[in-house]
Amino acid sequence: MNVTFDPVERITVSEEIAKKVLEMINTGMLKPGDKLPSERDLMDQLRVSRSSIREALRSLSLMGLLETRPGDGTYVGDHLVGFLAGQLEWSQLLSKRDIVELLEVRDPLEIQAAGLAAQRSTPATIATLREAVAAYRNPNASVEARFDADMLLHNTIAAMSGNRLLIYLLSVIRESLREYVLENRMRFSIRTSAGDDHQRLVEAIQAGDELRARAVMAQHLQAHRPLQLGSATQEALKKDIPPTHEVLGISPPQLRYPKEAE
Numbered sequence: 083m084n085v086t087f088d089p090v091e092r093i094t095v096s097e098e099i100a101k102k103v104l105e106m107i108n109t110g111m112l113k114p115g116d117k118l119p120s121e122r123d124l125m126d127q128l129r130v131s132r133s134s135i136r137e138a139l140r141s142l143s144l145m146g147l148l149e150t151r152p153g154d155g156t157y158v159g160d161h162l163v164g165f166l167a168g169q170l171e172w173s174q175l176l177s178k179r180d181i182v183e184l185l186e187v188r189d190p191l192e193i194q195a196a197g198l199a200a201q202r203s204t205p206a207t208i209a210t211l212r213e214a215v216a217a218y219r220n221p222n223a224s225v226e227a228r229f230d231a232d233m234l235l236h237n238t239i240a241a242m243s244g245n246r247l248l249i250y251l252l253s254v255i256r257e258s259l260r261e262y263v264l265e266n267r268m269r270f271s272i273r274t275s276a277g278d279d280h281q282r283l284v285e286a287i288q289a290g291d292e293l294r295a296r297a298v299m300a301q302h303l304q305a306h307r308p309l310q311l312g313s314a315t316q317e318a319l320k321k322d323i324p325p326t327h328e329v330l331g332i333s334p335p336q337l338r339y340p341k342e343a344e
Contacts, residue, residue, distance in 0.1 A: 094230075095130050099138035102128075107147065107158060118148070118156045141237070181259070188255045189303045191248060192236065196283065196299035198243035200292040207242050211235055211284045219277035235280055239287070279305070 106112040119127065124135050139156055142148040149159045199207075217223060217231035233256070240252045279302035286295040 094137075095134040096137035096141065099124075099128060099130065099134060100142055103138065103142060104147070112158050114158050114160045116158045118158070120155065184255050184259055188252065188259075189300070191252050191255070192239075192303060193296050193299045195240045195243045195245075195248055195252065196287065196295040197292045198245060198248075199239045200287045200290050200295040202242055202244050203287050203290070204242075207238060208284065208288050210238050211287065214238065215277065215280045215284055218280055232280075235283075239283075242287075 103112070103118075112118075118124070118139075121132055121135050124130075125132055128135070139148060139150070143150055143156075147159055149157045151157060214231045214235035218228050218235070220227070223231070236252075236256070240249050243249065279298065283295065283298045283302065286298050
């Protein structure tokens with residue numbers, strides 16, 4: 083009798099904490115407006131470090147599920163909580179068509195977020211972006227570390243937009259794609275040039291160059307899409323996947339970096 087086991091999914095402590103909070107929201111144990119225990123109480127109850135607690139709460143806040151009130155505490159958000167919680171299924175299965183459609187919706191949102199981030203950056207957010215770039219480009223980084231760095235960069239850019247609906251929509255899409263991306267995470271070790279894209283993107287955002295930030299993000303997403311879809315899926319669906327510039331309704335020359343423009 084041949085018995086086979088599926089690979090065990092490796093998730094971080096902060097992801098496990100976020101999953102527990104999400105489950106409590108889904109089951110109604112935590113309702114909109116409810117206050118979460120303090121960091122110290124959560125550390126004692128969950129027996130984890132403060133950094134893991136903060137990372138979990140920060141990720142859920144970026145999704146719009148939690149709201150941090152300075153000097154008061156962390157609360158379950160009042161806006162779109164039911165919608166988001168219902169969409170964020172940690173074991174959600176996606177078809178190839180689902181992946182393609184999610185990417186088609188995500189790309190314009192990511193480009194818009196980059197443009198807004200260039201308008202609204204601060205020294206602190208730029209520092210976070212540079213930390214993410216450095217972590218991604220670290221030659222000794224593991225695949226998981228590179229994945230985390232990539233998510234940190236994109237999540238930070240979304241947060242920098244200051245647009246709550248944009249943050250909500252991107253977080254729903256990312257979480258919907260999460261399982262697929264993790265299953266194919268080895269592809270993060272293939273395209274190390276993505277680190278160069280990240281560097282150019284941060285430079286454009288720091289310079290406040292909205293048009294260049296949008297162009298760099300568009301090029302980055304277009305180049306990265308084949309790796310996200312996988313060769314088989316890309317070949318099967320390539321006739322149905324329009325380039326990013328066609329999705330946006332702009333011509334390729336507008337996507338050039340300023341220094342390359344004629």
